[in-house]
Amino acid sequence: MSARTIFSLRGVTKTWAAPDEEFQLSIPRLDIKAGQRIAVLGQSGCGKSTLLDILAMTLEPTTSKAFRFEPETGNSTDIHEAWSSRRMDRLAGLRGRHIGYVLQTGGLLPFITVRENIELPRRLCGLPVNGVPRALAERLKIGDQLEKLPATLSVGQRQRVAVARALSHEPSVVLADEPTASLDPHTAAEVMELFVELAAQRNITLLVASHDWARVTELGLTRLHHEQVDEKGVLRSEFHS
Amino acid sequence: MSAPAGNSGATASQIARLAARDLLHQKLASLVLVLALAAVLTPLLVLFGLKFGVIDNLARELVEDPRNREIRLVGHGRFDQDWFENMAARDEVAFVIPRTRGAAATIDLRPEGPGGERATVELIPSAPGDPLLQGHAKAPADKESIVISARTARLMGAKTGDRVKASVRRKRGGRWSREQVLLRVTGVVPDSVFARKGGFVSPQLLAAIEDYRDGYAVPELGWGEGEPFSGPRYFSGFRLYVRGLDDVPVVRDLLAGGGQGYEVITQAKAIEEVRLFDRYLTSTYLMIAFIGVAGYLLSFGASMWVNVERKRRELSVLQLLGFPSSVIMFFPMVQSALIALCGGGLAIVLFGFISILINNYFARASGQFEGLCRLLPSHLAFSLAATLLCALLSSALAAYRATRIEPSKGLREL
Numbered sequence: 001m002s003a004r005t006i007f008s009l010r011g012v013t014k015t016w017a018a019p020d021e022e023f024q025l026s027i028p029r030l031d032i033k034a035g036q037r038i039a040v041l042g043q044s045g046c047g048k049s050t051l052l053d054i055l056a057m058t059l060e061p062t063t064s065k066a067f068r069f070e071p072e073t074g075n076s077t078d079i080h081e082a083w084s085s086r087r088m089d090r091l092a093g094l095r096g097r098h099i100g101y102v103l104q105t106g107g108l109l110p111f112i113t114v115r116e117n118i119e120l121p122r123r124l125c126g127l128p129v130n131g132v133p134r135a136l137a138e139r140l141k142i143g144d145q146l147e148k149l150p151a152t153l154s155v156g157q158r159q160r161v162a163v164a165r166a167l168s169h170e171p172s173v174v175l176a177d178e179p180t181a182s183l184d185p186h187t188a189a190e191v192m193e194l195f196v197e198l199a200a201q202r203n204i205t206l207l208v209a210s211h212d213w214a215r216v217t218e219l220g221l222t223r224l225h226h227e228q229v230d231e232k233g234v235l236r237s238e239f240h241s
Numbered sequence: 242m243s244a245p246a247g248n249s250g251a252t253a254s255q256i257a258r259l260a261a262r263d264l265l266h267q268k269l270a271s272l273v274l275v276l277a278l279a280a281v282l283t284p285l286l287v288l289f290g291l292k293f294g295v296i297d298n299l300a301r302e303l304v305e306d307p308r309n310r311e312i313r314l315v316g317h318g319r320f321d322q323d324w325f326e327n328m329a330a331r332d333e334v335a336f337v338i339p340r341t342r343g344a345a346a347t348i349d350l351r352p353e354g355p356g357g358e359r360a361t362v363e364l365i366p367s368a369p370g371d372p373l374l375q376g377h378a379k380a381p382a383d384k385e386s387i388v389i390s391a392r393t394a395r396l397m398g399a400k401t402g403d404r405v406k407a408s409v410r411r412k413r414g415g416r417w418s419r420e421q422v423l424l425r426v427t428g429v430v431p432d433s434v435f436a437r438k439g440g441f442v443s444p445q446l447l448a449a450i451e452d453y454r455d456g457y458a459v460p461e462l463g464w465g466e467g468e469p470f471s472g473p474r475y476f477s478g479f480r481l482y483v484r485g486l487d488d489v490p491v492v493r494d495l496l497a498g499g500g501q502g503y504e505v506i507t508q509a510k511a512i513e514e515v516r517l518f519d520r521y522l523t524s525t526y527l528m529i530a531f532i533g534v535a536g537y538l539l540s541f542g543a544s545m546w547v548n549v550e551r552k553r554r555e556l557s558v559l560q561l562l563g564f565p566s567s568v569i570m571f572f573p574m575v576q577s578a579l580i581a582l583c584g585g586g587l588a589i590v591l592f593g594f595i596s597i598l599i600n601n602y603f604a605r606a607s608g609q610f611e612g613l614c615r616l617l618p619s620h621l622a623f624s625l626a627a628t629l630l631c632a633l634l635s636s637a638l639a640a641y642r643a644t645r646i647e648p649s650k651g652l653r654e655l
Contacts (some may be wrong), residue, residue, distance in 0.1 A: 053649040058561060060647055089565035096563020103652065107558055111266030112259065123255060124563055149266075 004073055006173060006205050007032040007055055011065035014050055022234045025050045030224075030241050034172070037196065037206040039216035040224050040239070047237040048209035052175045055207065056101050057082075057091040071098035071172035096124050100166030100204075102176035102195075107162055108150040114161050115146040121169035136164040140194055156187040163195050173205045181211075192219065252568050256559070260575035263555065271580065274544060278584025278628070279591060281537045286592040286624060287599075288533065290614040292526050294596075296519060298612065303486070303515055307372035308508065310335065310482045312492055315504040317342070317477035328481065333488035338366045339444050340478035341451045348450065349408045350389075350397060350440065353423065357398035360438055362389070364450070365480070367441035372482045374441060378428020381443045384462070388428040388441040396438065401428055411454050411465075420453060420464040422446075448474065486512050541628065542635035545580070549573040549639035556643050557651030566644040573636040573643075581632035585625040592616070 012027040025047035032038065040048045053059035060083050061067070067083075070076040071094070082090050100121070101107075108117050118133035137143045140160040142153075150158055159179055166174050179195065180188035192208075196219045199206045207224075210216050216223070227238045264271045303309055320339065328337045340346075346364040351357070367373070367388065371380045378388045378401075387407070389399065399405055408421045430441070449459045457470040483492050489509045496503045549556075552573055559569050596614040603613045643651070 049649075049653065053647075053653075056561070056649075058648040058652075059650075089567055092560065092563050092565045094563075095561070099563070101561055103561075106554075107561065107652070109259070109263075109555060109558060111263040111555075121562055124252065126251065 004034045004070060005031045005068075006034045006036075006070055008066065008068045008070075009054075009064070010067075011063065012054065012061045012067055013063045014047075014054060014059065015062045023047075024234055024236045025054075026236055026238045027051065027054075028238065028240055030239060032205060032207070032241065034205050035203050037199065037219075037221050038208070038224050039213075039221040040207060040209040040226075041211065041213055041216065042226050042228075042237070043211060046226070046228060047239070049177050051239055052101075052177050052207060052209055055173075056099055056175050057095055058101075069094065069098075096121065097169070098172045100169070100171040100174040102159070102162045102166045102174065102179040104178045105155065105182050106158075108158060108165070110150055113147050113149060114142065114153065117150065117161060118146075118164045118168050121165060121171075125169045127169055132170075133164065133168055136167055136198070137161075139198060140164050140191075156183045156191065159183060159191055160194075163191065163198075167198055167202065167204070170202065171204065173207070174199055176206070176208045178209055178211070189215065196221070252564060253571055256564065256568050256571045257575045259559075260572045261579065263552075263572075264576055264579055274548065274580045275584040275587060277544060278541055278580065279587040281540060282585060282588035282624065282628065283591045283595070285530070285533050285537055286588055286616065286621075287595055287614060288526075288530060289620065289624075290592065290596050290616045291599075292523075292530070293617075293620065294613045294615045296522055296526065299515075299519065303512065303519075307375070307482055309486065309512055310372065310484070310489065311508070312481045312483065312489065312496065313506045314478050314496075315506055318503055320476045320479060321473060325476075325479070328479075331492075333483050333492050334481065335484045336370050336372055336480070336482040338368055338371070338480050339476035340366055340480055341444075341447045342477045346447060346450070348440070349410075350387075350393065350405050350424075351408075352397050352399055353404040353406055358396050360393050360396045362393050362438045362440045364447055365435075365439055365441050366444045366447050367480075368443060371441070371480075373434055374428070374430060377430045377434055378441075381427060381441055381446075384443055384446045384449065385423070385425055386427045386443065387424040388430060389426055390435040390437065390439040391429055391432050392436065393438045393440060394426075394429045399426055399429075401426055409450050409453055409464075411456070413456050413465075413467075418465065420459075420462070422462055422464075486516075538627070538631045541581075542631055545573070545577045545632055545635040546639040548576065548580075549636055549643055552576075553643055553651050556640070557648045560644065560648035561652060569644050570637060570640040573640045574633055577632035577636035578629060581628045582625070585628045589621050589625070592621075 007030065009027050009030040014025045016023045040051060042048055050059065054061055057079060064080045067079040068076055069079050077094060079091070109120070112120070114137070115133055118137060119129050122129055122132065134143065134146065137146055140163060142157050142160045142164070145153055145157055150161065153161065159182070163179065166176070176195070180192050183191060192215065196206065208216065208221060225240050229236045229238070325337055325339055328334050347361055348364055349359060349361050351359045367380050369380045369382055374380045374388060381388055387405065394400060397405065403426045405424050405426060406421055407424050408419050410417060410419045424442075449462055449464070452470040453459050453464050455470070456467060458465045458467045460469055481492070483489055489507050489512065493505055493507050493509065495501070496505050556569055556572060559572065560566065599614040600612065
């Protein structure tokens with residue numbers, strides 16, 4: 001496995017001030033190596049989604065000492081600097097090319113077909129379609145749904161489409177936020193298994209937020225360290241490698 | 242804004258295509274927006290059409306109707322050839338022609354062929370350039386031409402191109418005699434131009450008739466015995482038209498003062514009243530139009546703004562996928578532009594139908610106005626452009642706001 005560190009975060013925090021208490025997500029030190037497959041575990045509300053959003057560069061940290069992203073060897077970007085100089089289109093460009101994101105539900109564009117949804121990240125990157133979306137759809141058992149609109153699919157099928165879309169442009173990293181939480185246990189197990197398998201085959205770095213500890217250890221994911229402390233009215237949730 | 246990875250032009254066209262797909266997907270919502278736009282814009286266009294058709298037409302007719310530009314002499318005077326040449330040379334004067342004594346200026350007309358009645362008509366001096374005949378008939382250019390009024394034509398059963406016999410009588414030395422001349426009808430003017438029995442002839446013919454009646458011979462027409470008229474000729478009146486409505490008081494004052502002292506009749510007072518009315522009507526109209534246009538642009542802008550708010554989640558998904566914010570802005574802008582074009586186009590089509598209905602209705606009712614409700618293509622193009630601009634501005638503003646927020650907020654807060 002490559003020794004390249006794809007995400008490197010130091011002293012990154014995100015704070016919300018609620019009326020009665022303050023919540024803080026804290027990432028004192030996090031290094032994620034390329035090809036690692038990691039589970040982000042914790043009960044809901046502990047900041048798993050926030051962590052993934054910060055890694056996906058869709059949410060600006062409140063503070064950060066260092067935040068680097070190196071999706072390819074020798075191609076490293078200072079995300080801390082990009083946020084502070086408001087280079088939003090640079091962040092969007094990195095996200096579009098190197099990151100796939102699977103949301104808990106939805107996130108598909110309702111007005112284009114399943115096939116077009118899966119193709120969209122490839123088209124955005126200027127990659128040829130080359131049958132990749134079809135192959136992914138076949139693997140995820142939605143090959144016969146390609147010409148339908150997302151609204152006509154079941155929730156389980158839609159999550160498969162979301163997985164296919166996240167993988168379609170051959171990204172370096174895929175982030176998934178409880179991708180199977182809204183599915184029945186049997187379907188959830190099948191989709192998660194396929195998802196991890198497809199990512200492993202492509203040597204994609206994977207971070208999956210989940211509350212199902214048993215499931216993710218079965219799939220061979222590494223658990224991210226997590227502690228929660230109540231500190232003078234500040235609820236602090238800490239993730240570190 | 243820094244360029245995103247990849248081809249940003251291609252990305253923009255992808256976004257434009259997605260925006261159009263979304264509009265088609267939400268047929269009902271798009272249709273409602275298009276209809277709502279057309280529903281507000283159509284009455285405004287009709288209002289504009291009426292303003293342009295009625296008020297502007299009235300104002301134009303006021304200027305164009307030569308009777309409003311006529312200056313008439315009260316009683317009679319004594320005008321020589323120099324006087325007419327001087328008047329004709331003035332910038333304010335569009336047309337001036339001598340008028341002979343009223344008593345001399347009648348003639349009997351009868352058709353050359355069989356049938357038709359005899360008509361005694363009053364003669365009006367005319368010449369090429371006569372504003373009263375313009376657009377109706379070819380003015381008489383020589384002694385053998387006449388333009389008759391519609392009433393005369395009906396009475397005699399004559400039409401343009403016919404020949405009519407004109408006869409003139411005089412009593413000389415206690416004995417009545419009569420002479421004739423064959424005239425060619427070069428045109429018929431409608432009742433709206435001249436309602437009585439009348440004929441427009443050249444001043445030369447009028448002068449000949451006056452000479453004959455005064456007891457002179459007219460050798461060029463072979464009329465009568467005796468001496469032909471010689472010496473300086475004086476005319477008792479004139480027909481005078483100024484160029485514009487503003488010239489009326491100028492020429493009136495010139496004739497009334499400056500050693501001339503003629504009493505004249507003009508339409509100056511009526512013109513001033515109509516102009517005042519036009520001014521009030523126009524300013525009232527402008528106020529209504531301003532309120533209407535402001536309300537229209539505000540409501541349309543607001544609905545485009547709301548449309549962007551409705552699209553927040555889709556816009557956030559596009560951000561999550563990595564489309565640059567600067568390009569995502571195109572998504573609502575393209576949608577607004579398409580709605581503006583469809584709604585504006587529909588409003589123009591509806592305006593077309595409504596204006597045809599209005600014009601037909603009033604044409605049947607009055608027969609006077611043709612374009613009671615009408616707009617020029619440039620007016621329609623302008624209204625479409627203003628709608629488009631409003632759509633682009635409001636949606637760009639809303640899109641800017643929507644895409645400035647972090648994508649995760651748009652995804653998770655909705």
